[in-house]
Amino acid sequence: MTSLLTASHGAVAARNDILVKDLKxxxxxxxxxxxxxASAGTEELAxxxxxxxxxxxxxxxxxxxxxxxxxxxxxIAADATNEYVRKNPWKLVGIVTAAGLxxxxxxxxx
Numbered sequence: 001m002t003s004l005l006t007a008s009h010g011a012v013a014a015r016n017d018i019l020v021k022d023l024k025x026x027x028x029x030x031x032x033x034x035x036x037x038a039s040a041g042t043e044e045l046a047x048x049x050x051x052x053x054x055x056x057x058x059x060x061x062x063x064x065x066x067x068x069x070x071x072x073x074x075x076i077a078a079d080a081t082n083e084y085v086r087k088n089p090w091k092l093v094g095i096v097t098a099a100g101l102x103x104x105x106x107x108x109x110x
Contacts, residue, residue, distance in 0.1 A: 011069055011073075012066075012069045012070060012073045015065060015066045015069045016066060018062060019059075019062045019063065022058060022059050022062045023059060025055070026056065026059050029051065029052070029055050030052065033051065033052060036048065
């Protein structure tokens with residue numbers, strides 16, 4: 001399960017990189033269009049609007065894919081945690097107890 005979690009994390013990171021590149025491209029395109037629109041006519045405005053809508057559509061698709069990848073990653077992590085807790089309940093009790101004792105020790109020193 002851990003290897004699946006790690007592999008899925010890599011997929012999410014790759015999707016995130018693609019999304020960031022897409023967003024930078026859209027911002028760059030919008031900046032270029034703003035400079036072009038300073039001296040543009042009606043036909044050029046329609047063309048610019050079409051380009052912006054196409055770019056935004058691509059980014060929206062990337063955002064949807066990133067959201068799905070993140071949800072899949074969260075589901076895998078939750079399943080792995082659930083499986084570990086079910087297989088090792090006493091380890092979890094020990095970890096929680098140790099954390100509680102450490103917190104009590106740190107709070108008592110204040």
